[in-house]
Structures are given as structure tokens and as C-alpha cells.
Ligand code: NAD
């Protein structure tokens with residue numbers, strides 16, 4: 001089996017759902033259920049013995065030791081993090097605690113566990129660290145996209161904390177031999193995306209007739225990847241990625257924020273017309289994010305060359321699926337907005353926690 005951290009969050013829950021749709025290999029899902037963790041994302045797995053959910057903190061060494069000893073996973077896929085740049089600006093402490101200290105604790109627990117493995121179990125064990133393109137900093141309009149060799153230039157408390165965690169992962173490989181792989185992905189979008197991030201926020205606000213906040217001039221550029229393409233890339237890297245290597249994952253799809261928001265408006269106008277008129281009227285320019293990185297772009301040729309991965313979705317197909325998903329799941333949106341998803345744990349699962 002494999003141990004996932006942060007599997008109740010946006011990407012983690014998509015990963016767990018996709019994993020179990022394609023394999024019977026069980027998943028232990030360790031998640032602290034912060035505001036970003038939503039077990040409702042995994043409601044379809046209720047009663048499925050292949051999914052073992054444990055509410056807990058990656059910084060709880062005793063708990064992580066216990067889970068490793070009890071379940072003996074062949075790999076750890078580490079998603080758990082504080083992930084929202086704006087929150088990191090308001091309160092960096094939680095980012096340092098989870099992203100740096102938490103990763104350190106997990107690495108130490110993994111090292112202790114792995115050092116007692118033998119033979120094939122020891123050779124095939126992997127610690128897969130899920131990182132971001134934001135550690136590379138910001139590109140100018142004419143700069144080449146980030147390769148794996150691009151210098152680290154993190155600019156926000158979030159990206160600095162992720163960069164620190166990447167360095168720890170690298171050091172645990174070089175110093176202790178822990179078999180690690182690290183992936184750097186661009187901006188994900190898709191089902192179960194918490195509506196504090198640009199795409200889901202624009203969708204739910206547009207549906208509610210609320211303003212669509214665009215920071216600064218709206219011309220910051222991100223490279224967007226459909227979350228299920230990210231999950232497919234992660235599965236490949238876990239199975240066939242070279243130990244100690246890093247792989248960039250991206251959608252070959254650079255868009256300005258304004259283009260993104262306008263596309264969402266047009267799709268919603270088509271799929272759910274608004275009697276009040278085209279939704280672009282809701283676009284509202286607001287104060288810029290402090291330290292706002294201007295442009296990210298990923299050169300994903302290494303993972304294509306070595307592992308044969310390319311995204312299956314274009315932005316046009318992925319964003320249409322995403323908008324349709326939000327239209328089809330108003331109850332998920334309502335639960336997130338009311339905070340009721342946090343009661344889901346008690347009502348739906350009764351007791352959760354270590355077995
Ligand atoms: P998310 O915020 O949606 O989910 C994070 C999950 O981690 C939540 O379920 C939360 O409860 C859990 N968590 C937080 N602190 C924890 C702790 N101390 N112990 C255990 N669990 C904890 O994040 P996401 O967008 O799904 O991102 C997942 C990972 O992918 C992160 O490491 C992020 O840096 C990385 N990443 C995200 C994107 C993106 O576009 N969202 C792109 C590239 C990389």
C-alpha cells in the first residue's frame with residue numbers, strides 16, 4: 001500500500017480517487033483536515049476498505065511512526081501543505097510549521113522506517129515530494145520556461161516554505177540515501193478545487209452574481225494544468241521516475257488571469273445564461289497581491305522524454321469539464337461556503353483517527 005499525506009485536499013483527493021479507480025492497491029490517507037481538507041471529496045469511497053483515512057498531523061512523529069510500522073507502505077506521496085499564497089502573506093507561521101517542520105518530521109520518520117527495510121522493499125521504497133513551480137520565482141515576458149535546472153528564487157512565504165521543504169528532501173537523499181523524487185507542477189484546476197483560488201472562486205462568484213476580483217492589471221500569467229493530468233504524471237513518476245531526480249509538470253498552457261476569468265464568464269453564459277446579461281460585467285479590478293509573481297511557465301520536456309507524459313486535456317476541454325463539474329455539484333459548493341463540510345467528518349464517518 002501507499003501512504004498519502006494531504007489526501008483530503010484538492011489535488012490529494014483527486015489523486016486518491018484516480019488511484020483507486022485504476023488499482024486495488026490500498027491507500028492510507030493522513031490528513032489534518034485543516035480548512036482546506038474536505039472528506040466530502042472522498043464521499044464516494046465511504047465503506048471502501050482500500051481507503052484508510054487517518055486524521056492527524058504530518059508533524060506528529062509518533063503517529064507517523066505508528067502508521068509506517070503498522071501499514072508498511074511501499075511509498076509515501078507527500079501532498080500535505082498550506083498551499084494558498086494569499087494566506088501565506090497574512091499568516092506565514094502555519095506555512096513554516098507544516099511545509100518545513102512537517103516535511104522534516106515526515107522525512108525523519110521515513111528515514112527511520114526505510115533504514116530497517118531490506119532487499120526489494122528497501123530498493124523500491126520511494127518518498128515522493130509534491131512541489132510547485134513557484135519555487136523558481138517569476139519570469140519576464142520573453143524568458144524561457146522553467147527547466148529543472150532553473151535557480152530557486154521563491155518570492156512569497158508560501159513558495160519560500162516549499163523551497164525549504166524541497167531542499168530538505170534533496171538533502172535527505174544526498175546525505176542519508178533516502179530514495180526521493182520531487183515534482184514541480186504548475187497551477188492545477190478541476191473538481192474539488194477550494195473556492196479561494198482564482199478558477200473556482202471565479203466560477204462560484206459568477207454563478208452567484210458576485211464580483212470577480214482580478215488582482216492588479218490582470219495580466220499576470222500562469223500555466224494551467226487539469227488536475228487529473230497532474231495525477232497521471234505523479235503516478236508515472238512514482239513508478240518510473242529516477243531516484244534523486246526532479247521533474248517539472250505543466251500544461252503548456254500559459255494564460256493571463258484576465259483570459260482565465262473571461263473564459264469562465266463565456267462558458268457560464270453558454271451553459272447557464274444569466275438574465276442580467278454577460279458575466280464579464282462582474283469583473284472587478286482590485287488591489288494587487290504584494291510581491292505578486294508576474295509569470296510562471298513550465299518546460300515539461302524532461303518528463304515527456306523520460307516517461308512519455310504529456311497532458312491529455314487542452315485548456316479548452318479541461319476548463320469546460322471543470323465549469324460543468326461546479327454546475328453539477330451545487331451541494332459541494334454550498335457545503336464549502338457554509339462551512340458545513342467540516343461537520344461531514346462527524347456525521348458521515350463517526351469516528352476518524354488512527355485505528
Ligand atoms: P490544499 O490546500 O487543497 O490541500 C492541502 C491538504 O493538506 C488539506 O487536505 C489539508 O487538510 C492537509 N494538511 C495541511 N496541513 C497538514 C498537516 N500539518 N498535516 C496533515 N495534513 C495537512 O492543497 P492542494 O492544492 O491540493 O496542493 C497539494 C500539494 O500540491 C501541496 O504540497 C502544494 O504545494 C502542491 N501544489 C499545488 C498546486 C496547485 O495548483 N494547487 C500546484 C503545484 C503544487
Ligand code: DAU
Nearest residue numbers: 083084085132133134186187196197198213214215220257
Ligand atoms: O503555480 C503553482 C501554484 O498555483 C501552487 O503552488 C499553489 O498552491 C496554488 O495555490 C497556485 O498558486 P497561485 O497563487 O498561482 O494561485 P491562485 O489561484 O491563488 O492565483 C492565480 C492567479 O490569479 C495569481 O496571479 C493571483 C490571481 N488572483 C487570485 C485570486 C484568488 C486574482 O487575480 N484574483 C483572486 O481573487
